[in-house]
Amino acid sequence: MAISTFKRRVNSVSVMGTLYLLVSLIVLSYGILLFTGNPEFRTWFSLASAITILTLCYILVRQFRNALKAKEEEVVKEQASKQEQLHQMLDHKNKELNGIAQELVKERGNRESSEKAKQIFLVNISHEIRTPMNGIMGFAQLLEESLIDEDHHESLQMIIKSADQLMAILNDILDFSRLEAGDINFQNLPFALKDTVHSIYRMMEHGAKCKGLDFSYEIEDTLPEVLSGDAVRLGQILLNLTSNAIKFTEKGEVKISLKLVAEQEDRVSIAFKVQDTGIGIPMNKQQKVFDFFEQVTNDTSRRYAGTGLGLSIVKRLVELQGGEVALDSVLGRGSDFQFRMDFGKVTDELKTQVMNTRRRLQQTVIQNGKGIKVLIVEDNPINQLLVIKLLENQGYEITVAGNGRIALEEYEKQAFDIILMDLQMPELDGYETTRIIRKMEGDKGDIPIVAMTAHTIKGELEKCVSIGMNDYISKPFNASELYQKVEMIIEKARSIVAVTNKP
Template identity: 30%
Template sequence: MAKKIVLIIIFFALFLAGLSYGIQQWIILPSFYQLERELAIKDLNRVLDAIEQETNHLTNVTNTFSSWIDTYKFAEDGNQSYIKNNFGMTVMQITQIHLFQIYDRAGKKIKEEIFDPLYLKNITLSLFDRQLLPRHDNFFQAQPEDLLQGIVLSEYGPLMLSALPILKDDGSGPVNGTLIMGRFISQDIIRRLSKQTKISFFVEPVEKNKIHSPPASNQEKDKELITTNKHVLIAHGLLRDIFNQPALKIHANIPRDITMHGIDASTLTSMTILLSLLLLGTTLLTLFCVYNTKIKKVNQEIKKEVDYRTFQLRLAKDDAEQAKDEAELSREQAIKANRARGDFLANMSHEIRTPMNAILGMSYLCQRTELSAKQARYINNIHHTASSLLGLLNSILDFSKIDAGKMELEITDFTLDDCLSYLDRLTFESVREKDVPLIFDVQAKLPFMLKGDLLRLGQVALNLVQNSLKFTERGAIYVTVKLVEQTQQQVSLIITVEDTGIGMSEESAEHIFDEFIQADPSTTRQYGGTGLGLSISRQLILLMGGKISLSSELGKGTQITVELSFEKSNHSNREVCDALAGKQIIIIASDNKLALAITHTLASYGANIERFNTFTSALTHISNGNILLINEHFRAQDIRDFLSLLRQKNLRTTNILLSNQAELPEALAQEKLAILSKAVHLSSFCLAADIGMIAQQLKTEQALHRNKIVSLEDNLRGKRILLAEDNAMNRQIIVELLSDVGINVILAENGLQAIELLSEHKVDAILMDIQMPVMDGIEATKQIRRQTQWQAIPIIALTASAMRGDKEKGLAIGMSDYLTKPVFSDKLYQSLIRWCGEFPTQAKMSAAAPPKVPGSFDGTNTDILPATHQTAPEPVTAAPAEFSRQILDIEAGLKVCAGKQHLLNSLWQQFSDKHGDSIQRLKNLLENGDIKQACALLHNLKGIAGNIGALTLARQVADLYRQLTLSPGDMDKNQLENMAKQLQQVLEAINKQLQEKPPLP
C-alpha cells in the first residue's frame, strides 16, 4: 500500500506540472496571442485606410480641377489662358500634385506637367509617355460617372493616381475630356501618416517574381504577421495598383505589449491553480485511504450486477431476433408499397396525358385557322405553356428517376435570348393585365452558346417572375443578368429578379424556401398558390450546381438572386450576338431606369444607344436609318406631333412604341408604329424592327411551315388509316389532324371493333390506343399479328402511359411504332410517312362510289371518314335566351373545339345520345352496390361535360365523384338530385341548339 501511495504522489506531481504548462500554452497564452494578432491586423488596416484616405483626397482635388469651367474650356479649344493660374507650379506645390495630364474628348493629350517633388524638376514617366488614349483604355473617362483612382508604380517611385471626366462646374456634360492627376508617395507622406496613425511603418515596391498570391484581390491573403522576437511583431500588407496587381508592400512594427502582459498573467494563474490542486490532491489522497476498505464490499455488489446484466443480455438477444423478423416484414411491406407507387404513377400518367392531348391537339388545330394577332398570341401561349408542362411531366413520371430520388438534367446548347424569349412569351398576358412591366437588363455579352438545361432554367425564371407578378401591384419587375466570371470552359452568371411588391419580414424570409410555406398565411387566401414554387426553384438551382438567395423589405419589395455556372458550347453565337452591330438606336423615355436597362440589353449586342427624356432633346440627334424606341407614357397627341415633325423633316426612321399592351392604342392606330413589350430582348427587338437574321429566320420558318403542309398532303393524301380509340375527344382531334392532310379514317372504339373492321377494309396503317374497354390495344395487336395477311400492316401505338418499359413491351408484341399522348402533329405525320411509305398501299379509293361521310364521330358508325379541310373558324352563334351560360357555355365549348361549330355540334350530339339515361344507370349501379362502375360512369360524364361547355354540370359531377370515392356510405341524395336536374337542363339546351344549327354533314 505504501508503494502505491508513493507512486500516486509522483504521478500527481507530474500531472500538476504538465497541467500548469498546458494551462499556459493552450488556454491563457493563445487568447493573448489571438488578441495581439487581431489588434495588429487593425493597426495594419489603419495604415492601409490612411493611404486610401490620401488617394481619396487626391480624387477630391482632381474632381475640383476637372469641374472648373476653365478646365472645360481649355479642353474644348486649347487656350492656355484658361489654365495659366489654375495649373501653375505654385498651385501644384500647395496641393502636393506632382503630375497632371489633360486629354480632350478624342483622347489626345493637350497638356502635361510631371515633376520630382524631391528636386522640384520636371521629369518624364514611361507609364504616361503617350499622346493618345484609346477609348478602351482604363485611363479614358467617357461617362460623367466614370472614375479611376489607385496606385501605380513608376521608375521614380509609387504614385497615387486619379482620373476623372472633364465636366462643367455644375457637373453637367457632355464629357469634354479626361483629367489625370498624381502624387508621389514620398517619405514626407510616410512620416506624416506614421505620426497620424501612431504606427511606425515603411513601404517598398513589390518584386513581381516574389509574389505568390493570386492576382485577384483577397484581403486575407494580402496581410501577413511575422513574429521576430517576443518584443516586436512585424505586420506586412499588400497595396494593389489600379490594375489589381500587387504594387506596394507595407512593413509595420507592432510592439508586443499584450504578449508580455499575457506571460505575466499566465504565470500568476498557473501558480494559483497549482496551489489549489495541491490542496485538493492532499484531500483526495486522504479520502482514498478511507474509502479503500469500502472497495472490496463494492466489488461484491458489482459481481451481482454483472450476473444480472448477463441475464438481460440473453433477453436482448431474443428481442434482436424478433426485431430482425419485424424488419424483414417491413421490407416486404415497403416493396409492396413501392410497387403500388409505380402503379399509381402509371395511372396518373394516363389520367394527366389524356387531357394534355386535348389541350395540345386543339391548340394546334386552332393555330392553323384564321386568327387575329391577339388571338394567335393567346393560342401560342397556351400551346407553349402546355408543351412546357408536358416536358416537366415527362421527367416527373419517369419511374426509374423518381425511384432513384433524383431528376436528371437535359443538357442542350442554348442562348441567353432563348430563355428571355420564353419568359417574355409566357408572362406577357399577366404583365398586360396587371400593367406591371417586366424589364430585362442584360449586362453580359456572350459571343458563344451555353450548355445547360434550358427547360429547368426557364422553369426557375418563370417561377420567380410569376411569383413577383403575383405580389406586385405597381412599379416594375426587373430581371438583371450579369456576367460574373469567365474561363476558357465556363461562364458564371448572376440572375436577379427584383420587384416593388409587398415584400416580407426578415422572419418570414428565413423560411420562404421551405415546402408549403408562404410569408403570411393570409397570402394563400388573397393571392393563391401552394407555397411550393420557391422550394422547387431552390431544388432545381441546387441540381444545376447553383445558389439562390433572397432579400426583402416589408412594404418595399423583394430581390431574389440566382448564381449559376454554364459550360461554353463549341457552337459560336457571334452572328446573333452582333445582330445589332452598328445600329443607331435612340430611346425616348422619362423613366431613366427603364431606358438604362434597355440600353444595357441592346448595347450587349453591338448597338449604339442614345437616351433622351423628351422629344425636343432627341430631335436634333435623329438621322435617317435610326431606330426610335418611344415609351408609352407620353401623351398620344405628343407622339403624333413628334412623328409628324419627323415626316416634315423627311427623316426615314423605324419607330417602335414600348408598351405593355398587345396592340397600339386607338389614338395611335393610324400611325406607322411597331409595338414592342418593355421586356426587350434580342429576338423581340429584331422582329419589331424587322432587322437581323432572327426576323428573316422567322419569315423563313413560316414559309417552310406552309411548304411542309403541302408536302404532307402530297405524301399522305388518299391513305386509309384505321383509328382504334375509346375516348371521343381524342378521336375527334386525331381525325381532324389526319383529315387536314387528306387521310381517310376508319373509326373503332375498342380492339375487337378494330379487328372486325380490318376484316372488311384494306388499310395502310393502324393507330392503336393501348387502354380500351372490351379488348385493349395489346391483345388486339397480338391477334392481328397472328394473321398472315395482316402482318405487314404498320401498327402505331397511342398511349398516355409514360412509364419506362412500355415502349419495349409494345414493340416486342409486334407494334411498329410508339407515340406518347399528347400526340403532336409533327410526330404523327412523320410516323405515318415513314410506315406508309415502306409498305405498298393496300387501300385504293373507289372512283365510282365515293365513301359516305357520317354525321358524327362517336365510333359506332364504321363508314370511312374522308379527308376534310374545314380549318377556317366558323361564326359563333350566341346562345338563345331560354337558357343561361350557367347551363351551357357555348363560348367555352367553342374554345375547346378550336372555334369549329361543326365539331361542337358533333360533341353535343354524342353527349345527348350517350348520357340521356346516365342518371338512371347511376342510380341502378348505386342500388346494386357497384361503386367501381358508378365512379367510372361519373368520371366519363365529368370529362365530356367540361368539353362541351356544361361547366356547372362538370363541377357538380366532380363533387359527387369525389364524395363517392372517399366515403361511399355518406353520399348526399340531394346532391345526386341536383346533378340530375342540371343534366336534364343541359340536355334540353343541347336539343334546342341542335334544332337551330344541326350537325354539319
C-alpha cells in the same frame, strides 16, 4: 464472495485447531526443554517435538492447500455462473434485437408498399386528370382561333387560364412526389438558350398583359447560343419563378435576366434573375418560402391560392443540378429571385445542327399535311375528335381506331405514313400493338409511331423507345407541339427512305 468464502474456510475448526495445537506444542516444548536438566531426555524430547511439529506443519500446509483449492474451485464456479448469466442476458438481448430488426424490416416493407401505392395512386390520378384536360384545353384553344365576339373570346381565355392553373397544380404535386422519393433524372442534351427563355416569356406574356405589367427578358450577348443541359428543367424553374412574380405583382414590372458569371474550356456558369415590383417578402419569411407547403401568410394563401410547392421545387431542382438559389426582397417593394447553374459547351457542328432545327421549327405551318395519311389509335372519343380537328386543319387524311386490335385491322387494309398511338386502351394496349407492328415484314414494320399518353411516370419515354416507338407526346399537348412532332418524324422517315432507295 470468493474472499469471504476463503476467510471462512481458513477460520474453520480444522485449520485453527491444528494451528493452536502447533503453537501450544512449540510453547510446551520450549518450556519443558527450558526447565529440564537431563541431557538425554532433552535430546529425545527435542527429536520427538521436532517430528510432531513438522507433522503438524505438514498437516497445516495441506489444510491451507485444500482451502486454497476450494477457494479456486469456488471462484471458477462463480465465474462459470456469471458467464452463464451473461450468456443468458446476451441471448435475451439478441432475441430483443432480432425482434426489433424484424419490426424494422416489416415497417420498411410497409413504408415501401405505402410509397408504391402512393406513386401508383398519383400516376393514375394524373392520367385520369390529364386525359379530360387534354380535351378541355385542346378544344378551347381550337375554338379561340375562330371566335370573333370579344366577350366570348375573353371568356374562353379565362377557361384556358383556369385549365393552365389546374395543370400547374397537378404538375407541382407530381414533382413534389418525385422529389420526395428521389425519383428525378436530369438530361444533358443540346438546346438553344434563347428559345427556352422565350418560350417561358410567351407562356406568361398574356397573364402579365392582363394585369397591365411591363414584362420583359434580357439575355447578355456574351452567352453562348447553344448549351448542353436539361432545358426542360430549366424551363420549369423559370416558369415557377416567373408565374410567382406575376401572381404577386399588382403593378409595375416583371423581368427575366441572364448573365454570364464564369466561363471555362468546356463549361459556363450563368446567373438567372427574376425580379418583380410585387408585395415582397418579410425578412423572417425569406428562408421559409423555400420549404414545402409554405407561403408567406395564411392571408396570402387565401388571396393568391396555390400549393405552396413552387419555390421549394425550384430550390430542389437547382441544388440537385449543383446550383444555388438566393432571394433579395423588401416588403412592399418587390423581390429578386436569383439562381446560378452550370451548363456544358457544345461543338460548332452540334451548334449548327441545333440552330438549323430551330429555324425549321420556327417556319409557319400551312397545310403541310396534304397527302399524308395518319392512323389515330385512341379510345377516348373526346381526344379522338380533338386530334382529328387539329390534323384535318392541316390537311392530313385521318383514320381512327378505338383500340390496338382495331388499329391492326385497319393497318392490314391500307398503308399509313404515321401512327399516333395511345398507350392505355382496352383489349390491346399501345405497347403490345407497337410490338406486333414492329414484327411485321417489309415497310409495314418500319412505320413511324408516336406515343400519345397522359402517363407522366419516370422512364416512360425510354420504355416507349425500347419497344420501337419513334417519339412521345404527353397530354395535354398544344397544336403546334403536335404539328412539329408529326412533321419532323415524317420528314426524317422520308429522308431515310430516300437514302435507302438511292442508286
